[in-house]
Amino acid sequence: MASIAPRESHASFDPRHLSPRHKMLALLTVIIALVLEIVDMTIVNTALPAIKASLGTDAQASQWIIAGYSLAFAVLLLAGGRLGDSYGYRRMFVLGIAGFTLSSLACGLSATAGQLVAARMMQGATGAIMAPQAMALVQVIFEPLERVSRMALFGLIGGLAAISGPILGGLLLAANPYGLGWRSIFLINLPIGALAIIAGLMFLPRTRSDRPAGYDLVGMVLFGLALAALFWPLIGAGDSASPVITAGCLVCVIPLVWAGWRHVTARVRAQRPALFDPVLFAIPAFRTGLAISIVFAASSAGFLLVFAFAMQAERGATPLFTGIMHMPYGLGAMFGIGFVGRNLLPRLGRRVLVIGAGMMLPAVCLVLTGVTALHWPWPVIAVFLMLCGTGMGMTSGCIGPVSVSRVDRQHAGAASALLKTAQQLGAAFGIAVVGGVYFWWGGVHHLPALAAAVVIATLLTMCVTLSLRLPHRIFDTP
Template identity: 55%
Template sequence: MTVPTLSHGQKTLAVLTLVIALVLEIVDLTIVNTALPAIQADYAASPQTSEWVAAGYALAFAMCLMLGGRLGDALGYRRMFVIGVAGFTLASVLCGVAGSGTQLVVARILQGVTGAMMAPQSLALMQILFDPLERVHKMALFGVIGGLAAIAGPILGGVLIHADLFGLGWRMIFLVNAPVGLIAMLMGLRFLPELRSPHGGGLDLAGTALFALATAALVWPLIAMEHSGAGPLELGSLLGAVVLYAVGWRHVKRRSGEGRSVLFAPDLFTVPTFRLGLSIAASFALATGGFLLIFAFALQRERGLSPLQTGLLHMPFSLGVMLGIGSIGRRLLPRYGRWVLVAGALMMAVSGGTLLLAIGLTPWPLMALLPLVALAGMGMGMASGSVGPVTVAHVDRAHAGAASGLLKTGQQLGTALGVALIGGGYFASPHLTGLSGVLGATLLLVPVLLVCAVLAVRLPSRLFGEGANRQT
């Protein structure tokens, strides 16, 4: 792929454009949690409707990420970015004017679909515009801003609802996206280069449908099991997901062998850094998704903290994440490579496991827990901030969109699995094994993080620089 020569200023404006879209995506994911009680009261909606306001977005987002990445390769990354932002902005307005709970759920699903068109283009363009070492620094910036956006989401939601601007109440948390989305669209058209993969070709509609259905069959029961447990329907759906993924993989392999267009190139999985990096990303997302759920829940259930106190105790964790991504990982990854991932996973295993046990099984005062909270966040930041640039380090730029879609899909699936598996361990352990909930969750969390460390050790010793960069 021919990469355009851009000045430092042009690259900076391109990154700023992608950052605005990142903030739009992350804030909208977290801001809605603050508004759910007000939404339920306004519509007199059932708890299931309120749950699907959040879950509908997550499900649609996960289902369509691979398609979004592939469309970027085929139709152009800037074009799909602008289309995704435009659709996301329109869906946000539809959320803000929804006349019923059902309309709001439908609009949230549309947000998830269009968000999945937008999100992979950011990582794809970062991969194309920057060399592997440059990516480490730029993606560290993404991590820091993403962490700040995640913190700001619930706070902004509370402020907007309390302010009740124009008497719109909770609707402003969605309508505020309109001017931000418009700015992102205009900047995308002005500052992002027009690029597409030379292997773009057509679309594999059958493969797209197979993998979307497989993802839905996996994510839906995991969401449902958070509230209703695992019944025959949920377990059957999980089994069906495995079958659909297997059929989808055979389909892609066959079409690739025939030289036809595919959802993703199977050869991506022959690249050691991509194969291992994707496994680490999914496993680490599993661990962190479960940990964050149990951390918040145990503080309230075991220690009797209020939601506000629980939110405040997340601040040192978030600061640790930003330090791990923006300073430690960014500086050490080019020099020490895989060992940054190993250290991050082990740090989170030790500090995160100890933290959960201390919350539920010891009388330690909350102030004594703060160092563990910060260390767990730092370990998460070191690993999560490093896994993205490592995973795509040796991927051909011509497959940037598909690789980005696969990476984000793996992380989404890992998070859903973590909530179900580690969350299930917390809630089920007292009944099934007689162990305390935090002990049951910790016995699941720590081995997953150890698996991440073992996988990271298997990465090549040289990840970046001359001799390691096999991009074309």
């Protein structure tokens, strides 16, 4: 049995005091949180028809079951990162897991659509406390070059979790354990969450930032409102709202961000607790990494949305076959993250991101053209999907370690939350913009997918351009 996590004081914590075995057990512990977060974002899609039949949900409630989780998660990520910096990454990790587990229980016990939506929003809120601590702990426990292989493992497991979510949901619905039906997709989190809590208390080190602890309630409110105003139209939660309300939300974003920035700057200058330190944005690798995260997440999410719709609407594939055709992409992504990116990043630096996004660009266009206009055989499309996934993995697996390579450990929680928020924002933006272009064309033959491919290619070109702005030698001391 591994020893209980050491009780270092926060200021004196040194990751070199942890044995390699202890570090690996800590890494496996935070990976459990990663799996819970990703699977719960995708597993519900499979069960929505069963939930709708059981609870009698209408279209708007069904949408909120998905969107409520995403909205609460995105809005509270920055607050979750700050809480870890202030009160300890292990403490907030365990509290986040506990809250997520209890929220999953509430989802499984929901008797009405309203109760389920509320419980899903609680899942998103507690997930926002849990998720930033995972990357923050990796940043605290491992040295910059060590993080490359550890974050590659994150990518591998994350890719598997994303693929497994819909499959696991289908298996649970088919097996119908104890007659629970769709409730089993939430209740399965209970034993996993309990395991994560026990492992967190045993293996995670007691550490936090040495910056001033405490709440920055005003900063949380200002940036939370800004993110809510931005995400509301992007994730589709505002479909039932009038265009005036949607436009009003978007107009409010800039003044809220400006007020929030002035607020946190003044708090840091006065040496008081702040949501994040603006000095993070003075680090070129971190600032550029955030921009790459947004653009690349937009291109990836937009491609997956259009590919799934084009397969069924324009090629006549079944939902099951469409799901199977995602597997080459997922396998390529795991190869790109776990092998190519991990081995080449320390030697090639920013060129790995350039090569990855550059490889994905033509592959995306060929896949969408082959599915729609050219009607290529499925094995040919599968080859290009694997190339597309490999490029995706090479890029996405390297963005994290590159972005935080020169971030001081005392900013680990805030930096992780900002990076995660950027990814969420990019994905929502990609679905809104690329999906909007695709659906705008209506029933025009082949043009929707080709127009979407042009937008995705433009985003990937931006990703290549931004990657070239990264430092030449990323992991050297500046």
